[in-house]
Amino acid sequence: MVTHEEIRAIANLAKLQVPDEELDGLTEDMNEIIAFADTIASVQVEDEAYEDVNGLSNVLREDVVQPGLSAEEVLQNARDRDENSFVVKKHA
Amino acid sequence: MSRYELVAGLETHVELATKTKIFCGCSTEFGGEPNTHCCPVCIGLPGTLPVLNRKVVEYAVRAGLVTHCEIAGVSKMDRKNYVYPDLPKAYQISQYDMPLCKNGYIDLSNGRRIRILRIHIEEDAGKLVHSRGNTYVDYNRGGVPLIEIVTEPDFRSPEEAREYLERLQFLMRYIGVSDCRMEEGSMRCDVNISVRPAGSEALGTRAEIKNMNSLSFITKAIAYEYDRQCDLLDSGEEVVQETRRYIESDGTTEGMRGKEDAQDYRYFPEPDLVTIRISKEDVEKIRASLPEDPDARAKRWQESFGISEADSAQLLRYRRVADYFDEAAKGLKNAKAAASCILGQMFRRMETEADKEKFETRVSAENLHALLQLLDEGKVRMNLVKSTLEKMLDSGKPASDFLSAQDLEGVSPEELDRLCTQAVEQNPKAVADYLAGKEKAVKSLVGFVMKSTRGRADAQKAEALLIDKIKAQA
Amino acid sequence: MQSFSIISKIHEGLSQKAYSCKELTQSYLDAIAKENGALNAYTLPTPEKALESARKVDEKLARGETLRPLEGIPLTLKANISTKGIVTDCCSKILSGYTPVYDATVWSILESQNAVLLGKCNMDEFAMGSSCETGCHGPAHNPHDETKVAGGSSGGAASAVAGGVAPYALGSDTGGSIRQPASFCGIVGLKPTYGAVSRYGLIAYASSFDQIGPLALCAEDAARIFDVLAQKDPRDSTSTGKKESALEALKKPLSGRIVGLVPEYFAGLQPDVEKALEEAKRVFESLGCTCKTVSIPEIRYALPVYYILACAEASSNLGRYDGIRYGYKTAHYTGINEMISKTRSEGFGKEVQRRILLGTYVLSAGYYDAYYKKAQLLRRKIQRAFAKAFTQCDFLLAPTVPMTAFPEGFTAQDAVQTYQTDICTVPVNIAGLPAVSVPCGFDADGMPVGMQLIGGSFQEAVLLNAAHQYELAARSQSFRSAGKGVEL
Known part of the structure; x- marks a missing residue:
């Protein structure tokens, strides 16, 4: 069973706020989903060496400079900027 | 002797000197206006994907080989998740449980061996500037390739840590994978420090001092932290496991309160990248491309060239200089002359460490070799070599532009005979002294001959001829 | 020109100048104007962009040049496929107004062919x-019954194609998001082999599952689109391209093929679905195929494995939405941390937050081995079980969804029950295999039923060949086609 405290800790890691009034409902939801995930917890599987899902290896690029974006393009979608920098103001 | 022993380990981040970032084709050039070395990939735009730079893998393997690491046949990238504005994807692509290199070492001059646990590759974060309460974000550094070199807790003194870092810096520069400029942040260090009663094998609780970028800060921080922890234990208190910060102004450290106490990075394999496989043949190819082992090289210079230990260390310090020296000295009887030209006249023209590292000179190794060849053949003397080299350094022209046919011809036997006769005639006192058994007196006569020929005469021949003439006179 | 024309017919119409590309495009734009209010398939029509491409195609035709396979053919793109200069918001408030500065590789390929982009879809x-009810632009509706869901997540794409407002669409399939809406709306949906089509520019949900693919009126169209899109992309390290042309293999006879029937897929089907599948089986037999039971018991782990791994990857992929570089940013906050968590809490919908939390949980210290690692090991087991199955048959026949389209509002009641509807689609994503959903009849209410053909890695040509032959045979056996009378 996942507790309220655990939900809060997880939410903190995920940078999500959980309003007090939603905590009960969310904990219940999570417990239901986790119980569902738990159906594989009891399955015995032998450990294996790591292997890529798609079996590929060594996809590499050469060390050659490619044109990038202009600062204008980099910042185009930002809500707040100051000249060429993204900005997080102290408060808003 | 102190009742406590220092136990410290280092995690060193070294920025790799590739042309492009680790996962995209953006330039790694230092500086520049904010957000001008960026593309959709390194600012983490939704939908973008990383592609690993081949050179990053190669450089990391080089670093591993020069520190005697095992190179992993199979390796992978992982995501280290944490949300902070300097990390545009909210995860850093790094390596968790399958680093490229592991189990290496660096030996110190006191005979102690510092074990290297692992070397892995990862991307650098962007730069945050906090000003007037606002935070300004620049992603030019974001995605620049790093290797992180992690040692076992094998350091027992701040001096050992300093020597290790100097050695590491030297090695990384020597194999050409990083310029390791601490002032530009291309080499930075985290230190784990604990203390334990002398003789004990158990490890004490450790504190970590993060992100230092000066050798003197690092040694001071270790020394301070050692004292602080000893004092704590002496007064019956406990060392708290925490991250601390070095305060430059007073050389102390302080706990970083308020920082996420329990970070949980939720590492998992990076699904956007594939496995890295390095065959034994690949490793051997990279090993073969490494410059000669620096210790073996110094030994070779000392044994076959007669270069002093101090001079060979100086020459080795900068990779370009070492290569230049080898090229200029190759095949010379008097290779020492090449060393003295480089360390003397040429270094005198280079003011900073960075200048010496770049070693930009107008005299090619080939031209220096040609000049010293003349010395070997007895066609010129050392003082003429020096004055000619100055002209070459000024102009970039070869020695042949400055040495006349007369200079190079040396002195004819007739001319030498005439000058020696003259010397004997004009210096009766020296002749008398010599005949009286003061053999050194002949040197002043040699000096007379050399002066008259502006150094072009062969001093040995002149001395023999002079002795003959004195004896004949007697 | 008629709506519900397949691509080869449109290509022919354009090439023979039966109509201009501008006329063609305008007819779709008119249809969108007329129908989209009821369907809500499009979230952002792009008429100017479409007419601009149409003009280029008409100029080319005027010069007497031949058209490439998808040149001048209108389409719609799912709202998670990046298009330079055109808002790509994943139907999330957190990406409101986000306008990419680069193109997804699939759109680069299509745009270089002068494909006509009608708009972004729901x-x-x-x-x-x-x-397709959780997006910020409201639900897309099923053209067969507007009170029913179009399916998800590529519901807008399916609704647009089945509703006659786009000849084809590109969607993405992470756990069934192309095949399930294709099935609900009675069209063809192809989820290619993982790596066949580049993911560059597809806004990630779960990176090791996501794959772009076509939603089309028939298997031939899907083959045509697949052939154009399946290219190795240097920008996507996991991309490999295709093995062979699917279009060229369409006409091969099916006789002698072995069709695998996996009993695990047939449990708990809605009776109408079961009946339709039974008939589909008979059609394949009539084409000379042999049906054979092939058991894959590992499929029972598929749903939890999928939700654990996909949510883990999602929790990481969606960490970047912090309000700093693009998208929504909260109006009031004190300090960086509050800015980020408020932005995320206000910007993400409930289901997304739930999956981020689950993903964070299964990756967090102390739970990693029990969930993530275990799921990863089971994923390999499932992969191997499928590989073994394909040593016994050429392809598998299964339902796409155990049911037909459900009424709107049904999903909101119970998360786990909703996840169960993905039972037939997720195993393919876990194993990275190709699968195509093909309409195979209707339920008693006239809602379409879809069957799923599943192949081994890079066997798209085998699947689309089978699907095409099935379509031809089923039509001659009083099969009622999707939409309103597609002429094959």
Whole structure:
């Protein structure tokens, strides 16, 4: 069973706020989903060496400079900027 | 002797000197206006994907080989998740449980061996500037390739840590994978420090001092932290496991309160990248491309060239200089002359460490070799070599532009005979002294001959001829 | 020109100058103007962009040049496929107004062919959902019954194609998001082999599952689109391209093929679905195929494995939405941390937050081995079980969804029950295999039923060949086609 405290800790890691009034409902939801995930917890599987899902290896690029974006393009979608920098103001 | 022993380990981040970032084709050039070395990939735009730079893998393997690491046949990238504005994807692509290199070492001059646990590759974060309460974000550094070199807790003194870092810096520069400029942040260090009663094998609780970028800060921080922890234990208190910060102004450290106490990075394999496989043949190819082992090289210079230990260390310090020296000295009887030209006249023209590292000179190794060849053949003397080299350094022209046919011809036997006769005639006192058994007196006569020929005469021949003439006179 | 024309017919119409590309495009734009209010398939029509491409095609035709396979053919793109200069918001408030500065590789390929982009289409927020109801632009509706869901997450794409307002669409399939809405709306949906089509520019949900593919009126169209899109992309390290042309293999006879029937897929089907599948089986037999039972018991782990791994990857992929570089940013806050968590809490919908939390949980210290690692090991087991199955048959026949389209509002009641509807689609994503959903009849209410053909890695040509032959045979056996009378 996942507790309220655990939900809060997880939410903190995920940078999500959980309003007090939603905590009960969310904990219940999570417990239901986790119980569902738990159906594989009891399955015995032998450990294996790591292997890529798609079996590929060594996809590499050469060390050659490619044109990038202009600062204008980099910042185009930002809500707040100051000249060429993204900005997080102290408060808003 | 102190009742406590220092136990410290280092995690060193070294920025790799590739042309492009680790996962995209953006330039790694230092500086520049904010957000001008960026593309959709390194600012983490939704939908973008990383592609690993081949050179990053190669450089990391080089670093591993020069520190005697095992190179992993199979390796992978992982995501280290944490949300902070300097990390545009909210995860850093790094390596968790399958680093490229592991189990290496660096030996110190006191005979102690510092074990290297692992070397892995990862991307650098962007730069945050906090000003007037606002935070300004620049992603030019974001995605620049790093290797992180992690040692076992094998350091027992701040001096050992300093020597290790100097050695590491030297090695990384020597194999050409990083310029390791601490002032530009291309080499930075985290230190784990604990203390334990002398003789004990158990490890004490450790504190970590993060992100230092000066050798003197690092040694001071270790020394301070050692004292602080000893004092704590002496007064019956406990060392708290925490991250601390070095305060430059007073050389102390302080706990970083308020920082996420329990970070949980939720590492998992990076699904956007594939496995890295390095065959034994690949490793051997990279090993073969490494410059000669620096210790073996110094030994070779000392044994076959007669270069002093101090001079060979100086020459080795900068990779370009070492290569230049080898090229200029190759095949010379008097290779020492090449060393003295480089360390003397040429270094005198280079003011900073960075200048010496770049070693930009107008005299090619080939031209220096040609000049010293003349010395070997007895066609010129050392003082003429020096004055000619100055002209070459000024102009970039070869020695042949400055040495006349007369200079190079040396002195004819007739001319030498005439000058020696003259010397004997004009210096009766020296002749008398010599005949009286003061053999050194002949040197002043040699000096007379050399002066008259502006150094072009062969001093040995002149001395023999002079002795003959004195004896004949007697 | 008629709506519900397949691509080869449109290509022919354009090439023979039966109509201009501008006329063609305008007819679709008119249809969108007329129908989209009821369908809500499009979230952002792009008429100017479409007419601009149409003009280029008409100029080319005027010069007497031949058209490439998808040149001048209108389409719609799911709202998670990046298009330079055109808002790509994943139907999430957190990406409101986000305008990419680069193109997804699939769109680069299509745009270089002068494909005509009619607009971006509706989806579940960040492709997390099975009903196309969780997006910030409201639900897409099923053209067969507007009170029913179009399916998800590529519901807008399916609704547009089945509703006659786009000849084809590109969607993405992470756990069934192309095949399930294709099935609900009675069209063809192809989820290619993982790596066949580049993911560059597809806004990630779960990176090791996501794959772009076509939603089309028939298997031939899907083959044509697949052939154009399946190219190795240097920008996507996991991309490999295709093995062979699917279009060239369409006409091969099916006789002698072995069709695998996996009993695990046939449990708990809605009776109408079961009946339709039974008939589909008979059609394949009539084409000379042999049906054979092939058991894959590992499929029972598929759903939890999928939700654990996909949510883990999603929790990481969606960490970047912090309000700093693009998208929504909260109006009031004190300090960086509050700015970020408020932005995220206000910007993400409930289902997305739930999956981020689950993903964070299964990756967190102390739970990693029990969930993530275990799921990863089971994923390999499932992969191997499928590989073994394909040593016994050429392809598998299964339902796409155990049911037909459900009424709108149904999903909101119970998360786990909703996840169960993905039972037939997720195993393919876990194993990275190709699968195509093909309409195979209707239920008693006239809602379409879809069957799924599943192949081994890079066997798209085998699947689309089978699907095409099935379509031809089924039509001659009083099969009622999708939409309103597609002429094959």
